[in-house]
Amino acid sequence: MAPVPQNGLVAVTGAAGFVGGWVVRRLLDKGYRVRACVRSVSDPARTGFLRAMPAFASGRLTLHEADLDRSGCFDPIFAGCHGVAHLSHVSDYKDMDYIAGVCANVIGSIERATSVTRVVVTSSIAAVISEMDLQELVRRPVCDEDRFPDELNPKRTPQRGQGYSMGKVSAERLFSQAAQRSGRWESIACCPGDNIGPIQSAHQKDMGPWQHLIEQMLMGECHQTGVYRPWMPVDVRDDADCHIGLLESPLVHNGERYLAWSTERRNVEDICADIDRLLPELRHDTPAVTDEFPEGIRRREVEMRAIWAGCELRNDRIRAVTGIRFRPLDESLRDCVESLLSVAGVTPRVRAADGVPTTPGERS
Secondary structure, three states: OOOOOOOOEEEEEOOOOHHHHHHHHHHHHOOOEEEEEEOOOOOHHHHHHHHOOHHHHHOOEEEEEOOOOOOOOOHHHHOOOOEEEEOOOOOOOOOHHHHHHHHHHHHHHHHHOOOOOEEEEEOOOHHHHOOOOOHHHHHOOEEOOOOOOOOOOOOOOHHHOOHHHHHHHHHHHHHHHHHHHHOOOEEEEEEEOEEEOOOOOHHHHHOOHHHHHHHHHHOOOEEOOHHHOOEOEEEHHHHHHHHHHHHHOOOOOOOOEEEEOOOOOEOHHHHHHHHHHHOHHHOEOOOOEEOOOOHHHHOOHHHHHHHHHOOEEOOHHHHHHHOOOOOOHHHHHHHHHHHHHHOOOOOOOEEOOOOOEEOHHHOO
């Protein structure tokens, strides 16, 4: 199937979100026409940044209200579109039948919009590395597009916290199978790492775990990550460019999946300390890491960190088909912090000249 034509029309679901908002902006920067799908077009807190984009004034960007749970909601939006970037989250990752129903709603609208030739579905690295038994990462340490979690592990259930990973794997398959049956469009999965970078609207500080964790660090809290996994980042702007590159590339095919991450990795305590290193003028009062895991997990910290360190992170395939060059984590972290301060108005905990913690408004 043909990639999205230059200056073509693209629908973006989840357009008010952290990643979705950047997909919209980067598409517009490249000359595309965009239909941005949001939960409520009348919510200025979530759509104001979209309305402020110059393309909204000209009509090249339009906003559309859509409820994922309602069949046919995307029919008038997808009609006439060349491509769809499907970034919306479902409201419940514990119910696999519900997830399948939401996918069916979106797929149905794609089918009825006979103009769509390519869909990029946002998946996650959770669909690659989320294991109930970390020894699987020892047995299969290469983290590339061919890797899936051990789906036969009986502990891999939504009740054991695996619903997100299971839902993403299921969505990848449901979309690619539907596209294969259709023969008129193709579905490509993008599996991003931990999205870090600048927010465009204040509400986005809470629309993803990583920028919210950085907000907590700024305010004096730093929590250890589950099973001591290091952050495996992708800049949100690079993630958006990966989605667009997959819409455009003539080298991709239905059912393929691509990992979007820089292959850097960094422990949470180091990221917290890096705020002061990257922005020394802020005088961030770096908090100690809070480790709330039970003693049995703490005893395995060295083992778990060694397992993650032994993983081989790959991104050669997405670089080959899109030409993407990933930003360093330092740039993403700096820009995230500055946007949290300037866009969301986060008040950080900082050191005074005498070393006593204070806030920026109380500096001497």
